[in-house]
Amino acid sequence: MPKRRALSIPSRAALRAEPLRTERTRLTPIDASDGPELWEVIEGSREHLERWLPWVPFNNTPEASRRYANACASDWDAGRAVRFGIRDRETDALLGVVGLDSCVHLHLSCELGYWLRQDAAGRGLMTEAAGACVRFAFARVGVHRIRCAAATGNHASLGVIGRLGFKPEGIARQAEFVASRWVDHAVFSKLSTD
Numbered sequence: 271m272p273k274r275r276a277l278s279i280p281s282r283a284a285l286r287a288e289p290l291r292t293e294r295t296r297l298t299p300i301d302a303s304d305g306p307e308l309w310e311v312i313e314g315s316r317e318h319l320e321r322w323l324p325w326v327p328f329n330n331t332p333e334a335s336r337r338y339a340n341a342c343a344s345d346w347d348a349g350r351a352v353r354f355g356i357r358d359r360e361t362d363a364l365l366g367v368v369g370l371d372s373c374v375h376l377h378l379s380c381e382l383g384y385w386l387r388q389d390a391a392g393r394g395l396m397t398e399a400a401g402a403c404v405r406f407a408f409a410r411v412g413v414h415r416i417r418c419a420a421a422t423g424n425h426a427s428l429g430v431i432g433r434l435g436f437k438p439e440g441i442a443r444q445a446e447f448v449a450s451r452w453v454d455h456a457v458f459s460k461l462s463t464d
């Protein structure tokens with residue numbers, strides 16, 4: 271029998287007590303208390319987000335944001351996904367979300383996903399926050415492989431992926447139906463051994 275492998279995800283309580291920090295941001299696990307603020311941020315950036323994120327039209331009531339926030343907490347506790355709210359270190363305002371989705375314990379793998387509110391974009395904040403999330407994945411969770419994909423026309427996201435040093439793997443054709451059109455995805459990965 272091969273040795274059983276599993277990711278080692280620190281508890282939400284541990285991360286709440288000691289959030290990940292970057293120069294300008296603080297990353298804390300999303301939980302029910304974030305629901306109302308998530309709703310405000312998504313409402314305020316709906317057009318910016320819905321161009322590339324297929325879930326945005328479904329997050330269309332405060333109740334939907336509350337359910338998402340609750341799901342983040344239960345996904346974290348069940349080891350399915352690790353999603354952080356990105357907060358401004360000075361004002362504590364919620365700027366966006368970054369996380370590791372589709373955690374597969376057997377293969378020590380996961381998928382990086384992220385978004386920023388519109389008025390937080392263009393300042394390098396996602397490169398900073400996602401970089402901390404990637405370091406957390408490799409150093410604390412024991413991830414071996416992180417996949418990341420972005421629509422071939424999503425130049426802002428492709429810029430983040432490039433700055434984080436992910437390596438290209440290929441194109442997934444018509445991978446998502448988003449904003450009433452099919453988009454191809456450019457697929458990338460980063461290994462703990464890269």
Ligand SMILES: CC(C)(COP(=O)(O)OP(=O)(O)OC[C@H]1O[C@@H](n2cnc3c(N)ncnc32)[C@H](O)[C@@H]1OP(=O)(O)O)[C@@H](O)C(=O)NCCC(=O)NCCS
Nearest residue numbers: 319322384385386391392393394395396397419420426427
């Ligand atoms: C994808 C997304 C998070 C990228 O945000 P972003 O702000 O462009 O990315 P960064 O935070 O890394 O900032 C990079 C930009 O800030 C600029 N910048 C300023 N200071 C910087 C710094 N210290 N370090 C790096 N970049 C800096 C860069 O030049 C770049 O601007 P440019 O694209 O005009 O050249 C954002 O566009 C978004 O939320 N989009 C909608 C949702 C989405 O597409 N999610 C991803 C799906 S795959």
